[in-house]
Each structure stands twice: as C-alpha cells, then as structure tokens.
Amino acid sequence: MARRVSRRRYLVGTGAALTTGLLAGCSGGSGGESEESSSEESSSDGSSSDGGSDEGSSDGDSGAESSGEESSSDGSSVEMLDDVPTEIDDYLSEGEARLYEGTIADYTGQDEVVVDVGAGDIGFAFAPPAIRVDAGTTVVWEWTGEGGAHNVVSEDAAATQFNSGDPIDEQGYTFEQTFESAGIQLYYCTPHKANGKIGGVEVVE
Secondary structure, eight states: OOEEEEOOOOOSSSSGGGGHHHHHHHHHOSOHHHHHHHHSTHHHHSOOSSOSGGGOOTTOOOOOSEEEEEEOTTSOEEEEESOOOHHHHHHHHHTTOTTOOSOEEEOTTOSEEEEEEEESTTSOEEESSEEEEETTEEEEEEEOSOSSOBOOEEOTTSSSOOBOOSOBOOTTEEEEEEEOSOEEEEEEOGGGGGGTOEEEEEEEO
C-alpha cells in the first residue's frame, strides 16, 4: 500500500552519476538554457553532440545483455542491463523518457530502492528511469528539489496503482510504494509527462 511521508534524507549529490548532465550543470553555476541545450538535446533526436553518457542507446545497437555499472543516487554501484521488458522499453522510448538509454538498473536483492525525482540537467527526469526489483521491494521516490513541482502517478496499465498526490517541489520529500507481486509498473509525473518525465519498474519473483 502506498504511503506519503515527508522525511529528510541526505542526498549524495543531486542525481549522482546516472544524471551526469546535472552534475556538469552544477559547475556552470547559472544559465538554465545553456544546460538544456548542451545536455538534453539528445532527448529529441536520439543523438548527442557532447559524446557524454546521456547519448543513449535508443538505436538498439548495443547487443550485449549488460552495459556495465553506474552509481545509483546513494553512491552504490548498480548493474545496467540491456534486457529491458518490451512494455517498459516501448513506453519509455515512445515517450522520449529523459536519461533513458535502453537499459534497466538491476536492483534485485535489495529491500529498498531510491529513485530520484527531478533528475537531469533541468530536473525533468526520473533516475534511473527503468529499474528491476524483487517482489516485496519498497521503491522510494525522493525529490531533488530541481525542475519545479513533481509527482509520481501510475499509468492505468500498471500492475499496481499508486499516486503521490499533488505535485511538490520540496527537496527531500519522499513517496514510497511496496510492490508485493511480479508485474510491470509504468508511471509518470503529471506536470512533465510531455517533457519525457516517465519511468518503469519491472517487479520479478
């Protein structure tokens, strides 16, 4: 059952290594427009001029089951796999999900997983946008305070229905959902769905 809680948690960076655009933007200081043009232009055409980690693999040429490891929002290492369920891949690809590179973060074996809300260089992404967890795992969406007010709402087609409520912009705010059984969970941020702020959770037994 979903429950809304407002608790402060120490953020190790905002978005960590999965959101390299945000980290790069922090060094620049100001200028939201320059950040968007330098890091997020790959969202619309699938290519990137900076050659960074946000270039993505939307062309599906990766071929390998595993694409290595990246750091999650809490600083721990997470394996990125290429075997994204078709339902999640189609949803994220067709919706031009920001930060989605055709891989899924494997968090199986963990009781609790944190997903950043308001990631990327302008805060219009979930990070990681696609995750795999075991049944019984609690997913905690944690607000970074970037990109304005956000919420987390399941699609009608999701195996479990959940809704964090009205959009909130408070850094450190969290929303939790425990997924008790296997299934595909698709979700979005109401204010920024059209901007590619969507995500997917694969729950496995």
